[in-house]
Amino acid sequence: MAEAAVSFPLTTAREGQRRAAAREARIAWLLAAPALVLITLFIILPVVAVVVLGFTDFELGYDEFRFVGFENYAELLSDRGFRISLWNTMVYAASVTPFSILIGLGVALLIEGETRGRAFFRTVYFLPVASLLVAMATVWQYMLHPSIGPVNMVLAFFGIAGPNWLGSSDTVIPSLALIGIWQSAGFNMVLFLAGLTAIPRELYAAAEVDGARSGLDRFRLVTWPMLGPTTLFVVVISVINSVKVFETVKTLTEGGPNKASEVLLFTIYQEGFVYLRVGYASAMTVIFLAILVVLMFLQYRVLDRQVHYS
Amino acid sequence: MNGHSLSPARLLRFALLSFGVLIFAAPYIFMISTAGKSQSEIFSSSLSLIPQTWSYGANIAKAFTRVSMPALLLNGAIVCALILFFQVLVAIPCAYATAKLKFRAARAMMALVMLGLLVPIHATALPLYVAFDRLSVLNSYFALVAPFSISVFAIFLFLQFFRALPDDLIHAARLDGMSEASIVARVIVPNAWPAVTAFSIFSVVAHWNDLFWPLIVVTNQTYATPPLGLLYFRAAEAGDDYGALMAATLIITLPLVLAFLLAQKRFIEGITMTGLKG
Amino acid sequence: MSVLSLDGITKSFGGNAILKGVSLEANPGEFIALVGPSGCGKSTLLRIVAGLDHADGGTITLAGRDLSGLAAADRNVAMVFQSYALYPHLTAAENISVPLAMRRLSSWQRLPGIGPLLPGQKEIRRGIRREVEAMASSLKINHLLDRKPGQMSGGQRQRVALARAMVRHPALFLMDEPLSNLDANLRVHARGEIVDLHRKSGVPALYVTHDQSEALSMADRVAVMIGGQLLQLATPQTIYDDPAHIEVARFIGQPRVNLLPAKAGSDGLVRFGDIVLSVAGLMPGNEVTIGIRPEFVHLGQIGGLAAVIERLEFQGSDVTAFARLAAIGETMVLKLSPAEARHLSNGQPVHLVMQPQKALVFAKDGKRLPAQAEMAQVAGAFHG
Numbered sequence: 001m002a003e004a005a006v007s008f009p010l011t012t013a014r015e016g017q018r019r020a021a022a023r024e025a026r027i028a029w030l031l032a033a034p035a036l037v038l039i040t041l042f043i044i045l046p047v048v049a050v051v052v053l054g055f056t057d058f059e060l061g062y063d064e065f066r067f068v069g070f071e072n073y074a075e076l077l078s079d080r081g082f083r084i085s086l087w088n089t090m091v092y093a094a095s096v097t098p099f100s101i102l103i104g105l106g107v108a109l110l111i112e113g114e115t116r117g118r119a120f121f122r123t124v125y126f127l128p129v130a131s132l133l134v135a136m137a138t139v140w141q142y143m144l145h146p147s148i149g150p151v152n153m154v155l156a157f158f159g160i161a162g163p164n165w166l167g168s169s170d171t172v173i174p175s176l177a178l179i180g181i182w183q184s185a186g187f188n189m190v191l192f193l194a195g196l197t198a199i200p201r202e203l204y205a206a207a208e209v210d211g212a213r214s215g216l217d218r219f220r221l222v223t224w225p226m227l228g229p230t231t232l233f234v235v236v237i238s239v240i241n242s243v244k245v246f247e248t249v250k251t252l253t254e255g256g257p258n259k260a261s262e263v264l265l266f267t268i269y270q271e272g273f274v275y276l277r278v279g280y281a282s283a284m285t286v287i288f289l290a291i292l293v294v295l296m297f298l299q300y301r302v303l304d305r306q307v308h309y310s
Numbered sequence: 311m312n313g314h315s316l317s318p319a320r321l322l323r324f325a326l327l328s329f330g331v332l333i334f335a336a337p338y339i340f341m342i343s344t345a346g347k348s349q350s351e352i353f354s355s356s357l358s359l360i361p362q363t364w365s366y367g368a369n370i371a372k373a374f375t376r377v378s379m380p381a382l383l384l385n386g387a388i389v390c391a392l393i394l395f396f397q398v399l400v401a402i403p404c405a406y407a408t409a410k411l412k413f414r415a416a417r418a419m420m421a422l423v424m425l426g427l428l429v430p431i432h433a434t435a436l437p438l439y440v441a442f443d444r445l446s447v448l449n450s451y452f453a454l455v456a457p458f459s460i461s462v463f464a465i466f467l468f469l470q471f472f473r474a475l476p477d478d479l480i481h482a483a484r485l486d487g488m489s490e491a492s493i494v495a496r497v498i499v500p501n502a503w504p505a506v507t508a509f510s511i512f513s514v515v516a517h518w519n520d521l522f523w524p525l526i527v528v529t530n531q532t533y534a535t536p537p538l539g540l541l542y543f544r545a546a547e548a549g550d551d552y553g554a555l556m557a558a559t560l561i562i563t564l565p566l567v568l569a570f571l572l573a574q575k576r577f578i579e580g581i582t583m584t585g586l587k588g
Numbered sequence: 589m590s591v592l593s594l595d596g597i598t599k600s601f602g603g604n605a606i607l608k609g610v611s612l613e614a615n616p617g618e619f620i621a622l623v624g625p626s627g628c629g630k631s632t633l634l635r636i637v638a639g640l641d642h643a644d645g646g647t648i649t650l651a652g653r654d655l656s657g658l659a660a661a662d663r664n665v666a667m668v669f670q671s672y673a674l675y676p677h678l679t680a681a682e683n684i685s686v687p688l689a690m691r692r693l694s695s696w697q698r699l700p701g702i703g704p705l706l707p708g709q710k711e712i713r714r715g716i717r718r719e720v721e722a723m724a725s726s727l728k729i730n731h732l733l734d735r736k737p738g739q740m741s742g743g744q745r746q747r748v749a750l751a752r753a754m755v756r757h758p759a760l761f762l763m764d765e766p767l768s769n770l771d772a773n774l775r776v777h778a779r780g781e782i783v784d785l786h787r788k789s790g791v792p793a794l795y796v797t798h799d800q801s802e803a804l805s806m807a808d809r810v811a812v813m814i815g816g817q818l819l820q821l822a823t824p825q826t827i828y829d830d831p832a833h834i835e836v837a838r839f840i841g842q843p844r845v846n847l848l849p850a851k852a853g854s855d856g857l858v859r860f861g862d863i864v865l866s867v868a869g870l871m872p873g874n875e876v877t878i879g880i881r882p883e884f885v886h887l888g889q890i891g892g893l894a895a896v897i898e899r900l901e902f903q904g905s906d907v908t909a910f911a912r913l914a915a916i917g918e919t920m921v922l923k924l925s926p927a928e929a930r931h932l933s934n935g936q937p938v939h940l941v942m943q944p945q946k947a948l949v950f951a952k953d954g955k956r957l958p959a960q961a962e963m964a965q966v967a968g969a970f971h972g
Contacts, residue, residue, distance in 0.1 A: 021412065024411050024412055024413065025411075025412065025413040025414065027407075027411065027490045028407040028408075028411035028412070028413035028415075028416070029407075029413060029415070031403035031404060031406060031407040031411075031490070031494070032403065032404040032407045032408065032413075032415070032419060034399075034400045034403070034404070035400050035401065035403075035404035035460060035465060036404075036419075036422075038400060038459055038460035039422055039426060039460055039462065041460075042434065042438070042456070042457050042459070042460055043426050043429055043434060043460065043462070045437075046433075046434035046436075046437045046438050047429060047433060047434060049436075049437035050433060050434065050436055050437055053436065053437060060440060060443070103330075107327070107330060110323050110326055110327050111327065113323060114320075114323055114324070114327065119574070121327050121331065122574075122578065123570075123571070123574055124331045124334055124335050125330065125331070125334055126570075126577070126578065127334070127335070127338065127567065127570070128334065128337075129515070129581075130515060130566055130567060130569075130570035130577065131563050131566065131567055132518065132519060132536055132537060132540070132559075132562055132563050132566060133519050133521075133537070134519075134521055134536075134537040134540050134541065135536075135537075135540055135558075135559035135562050135563045136337055136559070136563065138540065138544065138555060138556075138559050139337045139338075139340065139341045139556065139559055140337060142340065142341075142344060142552050142555070142556065143336070143337060143340055145552075147355065148352055148353055148355050148552070150336070150340055150357060153355060153357050154357070182333075182334065182337075185334075186334070187581065190578050190581045190582060191581070191582070193582070194582040200671065200673070202669050202670075202671055202673040203673050203675065205635070205638075205640050205660075205667070205669065205673065206667070206669060206673035206674075206675075207686075208639070208640060208659070208660040208661060209638055209639075209640070209660050209661070209665065209666065209667045209687075210661070210686045210687045210690055210752070211661040211686075211687055211690030211691050212661065212690060213659055213661045213662075215319075216695070217690070217695070220698075221675065221686070222675070225675070225676075225677040225678075226676070226677070228677070244430060244432065246432075246521065246522055247519070247521045247522075247537065250521060250525070250541075251521075251540075251541065251544070265432055265522065268432065269522070269525075269526075272435070272436050272439075273435075273439065273525075273526050278436055278440060281436055282436050282437075285432070285433055285435075285436060288432065288433065289428075289429065289433045292428060292430070292433075293428050296428060
């Protein structure tokens, strides 16, 4: 078989390589094809459609529609209801995010420092995350009931007359925020716990030897800086999730009383799926999407730099 | 950090944690307690946790008759299972190809995935609804499942995970003569199991909880998912029978809570992993 | 006059005794290497001295002060960790300044952003900066001061860790295997640097390592810890030539010391090969272990122990030979010069001759027994 042992000419080897690479690319395309098709169908096309529809006065049920340029957006700017909705959403997000993060971090720190009963505490604080939000919102509705709800009954015990939490326009957003914090703190807690356990123990030893006597010193020197990436992730997720508030509003208040708890997604839902003004609602959706994108980019740009170590 | 002695710091920690536990668990405690009270007892404004008028039976019966609980739970299970099935089926090959194979669109794929992460269902709902309406597929499992069959988050998660898998694993399989498809099925999937379970938990919790999309596409009670069913129940309830309402919430919350309690470690590992990769 | 004194330190973790009463004293400016296999408790001892762990019993005195009850921050002790434990988010300069800033600036003054604006700080901060730069100069890392640990090599990180420990001019240095994360060639170079720096500082150092050659080459005195006990604290030469315990002999020295069983004869003398030893306090029939280092075993023409060459390992400047003893089947290790080993081959029968004065005798419980070499009686010479 000496003839077979002759080395192949260089061109054949390269030809073989090219063919193999082409084959690999073909297989890769095949494997990725379903995903690509579905992404196009269910993400790209709809987003394009929403943007386009935002420039029309399309209403479901009517076949005719025309392009109205920026009319929808102009109308939105002057729409008092939409402005209230935007404001409410911002207030809600600004209330829920910091508390949910602080409580999540605080509980994670407490649990991390404790050796017994960790699993139990973790479970209880995480339970709200794993429970059906619509159902637990209903339970909170009972808890916050002005006359028969436990919250007001306990307050009455201390001589304080509790308000009509969900029924009064002054207290409805704080009440929804309370539910939102209750529901999301556990999620943040788990993320922080993961971040805390990833901190190398030797850093704490070094800090002690270096003179960090108190827990606060160690927190400032080691814990907080090392939690940077986790904190960034938690903040981004929390803000985005709180802007997407919908379930509690639809279940408990339907935007009331008097639009006091009307939030972006609820307004979009009303306009698009109840009043069927699809074009107008699409314009709202575009604004909603823009807010999400801006928020995400802002946070990553601003905070990411402070969090990178090398 | 000395966790052995009963120092004042430790006592304080314990006290704080326990106080928090009371507040966080309060809704559940009251839910269970009120589900067993009769109307009169509820409105008598007593703070007693043990129902004096033992009405669990009556309330639960009411819950089951107003809305078909089993049907709701079944729908929820079917929808979540279908969604998860398609998500994983589509995402794994795509993530594998993008992570391990060389093809020119890999970068574009990455960009698409990142963009897709920014787009929630709420942004795409309107045109999808219009399209489904035109195709007359509203009020069906298809409508409930289809838009979620693609999860860019799954692709993202699996991508990170696959990138960390050693290339040699795949080279060895190729040398053994396996086709790419069987590599995916027999090498990648078993090794990706932690990521798959992590994602499953995330997906099931998210879609079990989803109200927005089912609310839009379903008006026929037979296709109602648990959140939707509960809304119907509330509407049918005229809002005053808190006993029955609490019983209904108890029944509806139970499956996921039980699943969580049984598989706590997996749940938390799952969230942790998605968090660390994200 | 000792500067550091440990007396009877004991420590158990969940029923396991990790430290079983360790005592040692360090003289001013002395470099003591704490060496032993993994799990022998040396790192635990170091952490206890640092104040990161509490001993169950025993006392620690440093420069006349009793350290028990003092927090790590108050002990005036500096530590270099195996992984260097540099703060990843701070530059090298900031890392080195942490011990000084912690002690000289109050909590408020250390707040980021507003802290430096509070009054009374410019002098302190300037002083800190000066000291950091001086320390960086002596360690030749000035060019790294503005980099973060993630942008440095292992060797550079190690020097920053050293600088951080030394900038405080503490009363005691503790080092926990600081070289084990470095490449082999870097390690040898770094050993010399550490010894130099230590000598210049004039402060005692406790240096933990599992590498016995590192301990022997760097220390003024070596403390061998095995199984939670300090078996011997002596100069490297003494540890090597005069081990107090069989475990010390076993752990120290590369290649390993040869250990072979023997028994005291009816006349109370121990015979092994051509060697006859009279050992203090032995009764006839007592079992002992004879230890002899590979470099003290030679090839003879006749007599000695009959053996067969099993394997030859060429090491460059010498050859390690493994020879199986014909009589008892144990393998002896020899260190030979390349000249001696030139004519050897596997399977070749040889005669092994040992230097009698270099034989070490260990009792059954491991303790070293003083022994005297007797002249071998020609008529009664027989193989061990």
